[in-house]
Amino acid sequence: MWQVILSTYQKNRIGIMRAVPWSFMVSRVVTGVTQIVFPYFIYHYFMQGNLQSDFGKYAAGADYMTYIVLGSALNVLAVSTLMNVGRALISELREGTLETLLLSPASRSAYFLGCLSEQTMRALLEFGTVLAVGALLGADLGFLLSLRAAAVIMLAILGFFCMGITLSSIMLYTRNTYLTQNTLFVTMSLVCGITYPVQYLPGWVQKIAQIFPLTPAVELFRNVVIGHQSLMENYFSILQVVILSGIYLAVGSVWYVKMEPRLMESIFG
Amino acid sequence: MSSVVRDEPGNQEEGKIIARHLVKDYILKEKKGLFARGQKKVIHAVKDLSLEIPQGKITGVLGINGAGKTTTIRMLASVIAPTSGSLTMNGVDAVKNHLWVKERINVISGGERNLYWRLTAKENLRYFGSLYGLSGASLNEKIADLLETVDLEEAADIPVERYSKGMKQRLQIARGLINDPEYLFMDEPTLGLDIVIAKEIRRLVQELAREKKKGILLTTHYIREAEELCDYIYVLDKGKIIAQGTREELKELFMYKPQLLIQVKPSDDQEYLALLKEEGEKTADEQVLNLLMEHQIQVEGLSVQEPELEEVLMKIISQPDRRSQ
Structure with a gap:
């Protein structure tokens, strides 16, 4: 198990470093910076720093920059994890290497964990960039360096990973990556409370928002970092991430187990 | 390593893969129009196929395109499940114990797929070895040994994207041997290779069967290759075996003349x-x-x-009285 995780990590890392050695790092950093600079301009130069009075109530008393920096950072982590875990198998299919993986007795879970570990290293770079630029632009991130915050980040990654397993099955089933991932990512950034509180959205959209682990994870992250709340005070959000993770993992795994024979037939048959 | 329960295998079943009355049907959904409901269509890819692959021998499967060769190979390798029929490996039910089977087989296909082009030969073999639970010094030793066997030692640290077609095919063979399989399924391994490389690969295939005692199933488009390598040949047409025999027996059946x-x-x-x-x-x-x-x-x-294989096979297909079955 550990061996497959490690070798998948190494294989992906070598592949990505040889494909895009330095431009890759630059693109990650630039993406992180733009995630923050855009809302910063809108807030300061378009909205003139004015917010509705109920924003403070929904955002646990945070200022807008801190609110948006934390949301964007977690969104970056979600998108990276979903994208890399979700399209891991379909990329193997397109590169013509999936059959060697399916032919082997190696654990599929270990393969996915290998992909997760490699991509998390890259995603954390982008995550760190968003937070660093945010801090420079005035976000108050003092409580970020705490065990509580680290635990929330780990929990969020778990949620995104489990959702990525389901996404992987959807991509393999539809043989489509662009429509699937782009639709999902745009929807998530609109409804999960990244740049504005979900309470501003219509009731039925708020309900849809609850099916994404990003919604409770980002709420939890802000409560811990901005509100200095304990994890116990946020047990409902934690439970929601855990339950959603369990559901996505179960759905994705069962779907994949059912789909693998058909997948093999479509490749080999 | 996965464990397996044997169903009292007889001595005759040891050291070979035995397929009995294998059938493989595919269900295709055909849609006529964007909003029309799909209609199911059953494709009979393999019909009532029985064959054996003994260790230490090369078994050939010949057939024109669409004869069912690839489906047969994938079923025998437990990659896809048969619709009906029985399949045993060394007396063990290969359909029920597909993980156990996967540890003991490997597939080598012609062409340039199944390799990570950005990785070097060594890195590729290290990754594929890890998928079979190999690691550390024993894996490194195995990699060095295989690279020597396929004569890629000097190119071991060069990314595969810079390899020629022949080098990629040789690396494919090394990949197929990384788990030291008892049975090897080779789907047109010399397809598109030049004469010298193809000859070298044929020598390697012979060595694997004769000296390393691997059971090899080979499909090929080249009739000379089948004649040179195969101890026993099955001829497939439309998913059925229409002729079978040793090289000598089939030579008589083929009756082809240069x-x-x-x-x-x-x-x-x-x-x-x-x-x-x-x-x-x-x-x-x-x-x-x-x-x-x-x-x-x-x-x-x-x-x-030399006549084309297709030409010879078409001759057999069109003359039912020549068929041995």
Whole structure:
């Protein structure tokens, strides 16, 4: 198990470093910076720093920059994890290497964990960039360096990973990556409370928002970092991430187990 | 390593893969129009196929495109499940114990897929080895050994994207041997390779069967290759075995004859044709040559052309009385 995780990590890392050695790092950093600079301009130069009075109530008393920096950072982590875990198998299919993986007795879970570990290293770079630029632009991130915050980040990654397993099955089933991932990512950034509180959205959209682990994870992250709340005070959000993770993992795994024979037939048959 | 429960295997079942009455149907959904409901269509890819792959031997499967060769290989390798029939490996039910089977087999396909092009040969083999639970010094030793076997030691640290077609195929063979499989399924391993490389790969395939005692199933498009390598050959058509036998038996069945191509001066061409017509189009090569010499027609070139496999197989398919089954 550990061996497959490690070798998948190494294989992906070598592949990505040889494909895009330095431009890759630059693109990650630039993406992180733009995630923050855009809302910063809108807030300061378009909205003139004015917010509705109920924003403070929904955002646990945070200022807008801190609110948006934390949301964007977690969104970056979600998108990276979903994208890399979700399209891991379909990329193997397109590169013509999936059959060697399916032919082997190696654990599929270990393969996915290998992909997760490699991509998390890259995603954390982008995550760190968003937070660093945010801090420079005035976000108050003092409580970020705490065990509580680290635990929330780990929990969020778990949620995104489990959702990525389901996404992987959807991509393999539809043989489509662009429509699937782009639709999902745009929807998530609109409804999960990244740049504005979900309470501003219509009731039925708020309900849809609850099916994404990003919604409770980002709420939890802000409560811990901005509100200095304990994890116990946020047990409902934690439970929601855990339950959603369990559901996505179960759905994705069962779907994949059912789909693998058909997948093999479509490749080999 | 996965464990397995044997269903009292008989001695005859040891050391071979045995397929009995294998059937594989595919269900295709056909949609006529964007909003129309799909109609199911059953494709019978393999029908009632029985064969054996003993260790230490090379078993050939021949057939024209669409004969069911690839489906057969994938079923025997437990990659896809048969619709019905039984499949055993060393006496163990291969359908129920597919993980156990996967540890003991490997598949080598012709072409340039199944390798990570950005990785070097060593890195590729290290990754594939880890998928079979290999690691550390024993894996490194195995990699060095395999690279020597396929003569890629000097290119071991070069990314595969810079390899020639022949080098990629040799690396494919090393990949297929990384788990030291008991059975190897080779799907057109010399497809598109030049003569020298193809010869080298054929030598390697022979060595694997004769010296390393691997059971090899080989599909090929080259009739000479099948003749040279295979101990026993099955001929497939439309998912059914239409002929089978040893090389010698099938040679008789194929009854193919190489064609002698004679090139004469363009100016003599008409004269030559008229001559042949006059003599009743004699077909024996020596008679034709004697005739040309007798009439002092200068020969500019001579070559022997082997018939295409498709051509020979089509001949068997179109003559049911020649079939051995």
